[in-house]
Amino acid sequence: MSEETILREQICSMARSIFERGLTGGASGNISTRLSDGRLLVTPTGSSLGALDPARLSLFDEKGNHIGGDAPTKEMPLHSAFYETRGAKTGAIVHLHSCHSVALSMLPDTDPDNVLPPLTPYSIMRLGKVKLLPYFRPGDAAIGEAIRGLAGKRSAVLLANHGPVVAAKDLEAAVYSMEELEETARxxxxxxxxxxxxxxxxxxxxVVDHFNVEWD
Known part of the structure; x- marks a missing residue:
């Protein structure tokens, strides 16, 4: 079985798990993962994470051109910005509209430099500091510019009144980190x-020193 086939199946399986556990609802949320040759697989626009078809995932070439599958999520600017600025450290990105994270983003005393208080070591280990970014219209290219402004120093951000975005080395790590973010927000x-x-x-x-966590 090819790498691409395996990743197509993995995206759909993990997306279904995310949806069935109520971490995002309706047709909200999007996922991307990078193949070893630089191509990207991305969930299509308007699709439910609970009912994805592996054959219809959007496919991009290594230069960012859409070359196959359905039309991609409108949130490509944020995905592209993370891949560009995080480089080899990022192999997958998950963006959800998970309830507790969104609620935390709207509270006036949430620390914009690190939205999660140090309640457990696990959010620190998996996420480092989570930056709160301002509100942007969904799909706005300005989201990508805000992420580029972080210069690759954060693996996770929380979009105000919108939802969290997590980048990680692979899809499994991105999903687990997203789950940790939502549980810590709760x-x-x-x-x-x-x-x-x-x-x-x-x-x-x-914790930061022992697990070599990015903490700048």
Whole structure:
């Protein structure tokens, strides 16, 4: 079985799992993954992550030209920006409209430089710091420019009033990191106003150093 066939099946399988567990609904959310030759497989526009057809995924060549499959998600600017700025560190990107993450993006006291409080070591290990970006109309090329402005220093961002985007080395890692983001956002909302016991700066630094986490 070819690499492309395997990745087509993997995108659809993981997307269905994301949808069935309520991490994104309707026709929202999009996924891309990069093949070893630089081509991209991308979920089509207007498609439900719960009902993707492997044969109809959008295919781009290594220069960013759409060469096969259905029309791609309108969020290609954010996908392209992550691949360009993160380079070899990024092999897949997941963007969802997950409820708790979106809720956290709308609260006025959410830290724009790092939206997730240090509640557990796992969000730090998988995500580093998650940057809150301003609101942009969905599909706006300005989203891509905002991501380029981070110069590849963040693997995850939260789009205000919209949803999270996570880049990782491969599709499995991107999905797991996205799940961690949503679960930590849920924990943050559940414990808001209750003075939860956070990890200390020393504990955070220990996790960052031990797991070689990007933390600039």
């Amino acid at each position: 924990l943050a909302l559940l414990t808001r106003g209750m003075s939860p016991r956070l990890l200390t700066p020393e504990q955070v630094r220990d």
